[in-house]
Amino acid sequence: AQKVTQAQTEISVVEKEDVTLDCVYETRDTTYYLFWYKQPPSGELVFLIRRNSFDEQNEISGRYSWNFQKSTSSFNFTITASQVVDSAVYFCALNYGNNRLAFGKGNQVVVIP
């Protein structure tokens, strides 16, 4: 069965600090996708990144970076030089049959000015 674990619940950082969110997943599929979504206080789900299981190249996009390690089933997410606008809940998700998504419980990130 698919499972996504985000261990931390709430993380508080002072503005300009870096914050890393951990995501560990379980799946028996050999091909799959992993996602990170952001949910700001307004409530909508904002897509951040999608990686497929064949692509372990890590990526940096602006202040965001991702570290995908298939050997440890981890897909971690880092915000560099955090800003108050980064305050949100962040979800890691894994797709499985018929493109269904299994979500982690989310990390509440609070950036203190």
Add this chain to the structure above:
Amino acid sequence: NAGVTQTPKFQVLKTGQSMTLQCAQDMNHNSMYWYRQDPGMGLRLIYYSASEGTTDKGEVPNGYNVSRLNKREFSLRLESAAPSQTSVYFCASSEVRQGRYEQYFGPGTRLTVT
């Protein structure tokens, strides 16, 4: 291009009342989904429709029914609302086209059952 739309955005029901949450997508996606989000629980799949004419249960289907009215529309019905169904409901659609994976979420419906 509206993407995925949901109506209503907010709803308050009394225990035992019924209602239908509407979802529509304009991207010609085959697959559509209903998720619910509860505090501290992440999003959990209620029902999904892999293609027009098919529906299947997800992780938490009890108390819900769905209808895939056509390729565009996928509705979620609460026949007899209970306080445990107080939640935020998200509709989504997805498709894999030419190796590219597309998935979009609606803005959500906040439902309170008193």
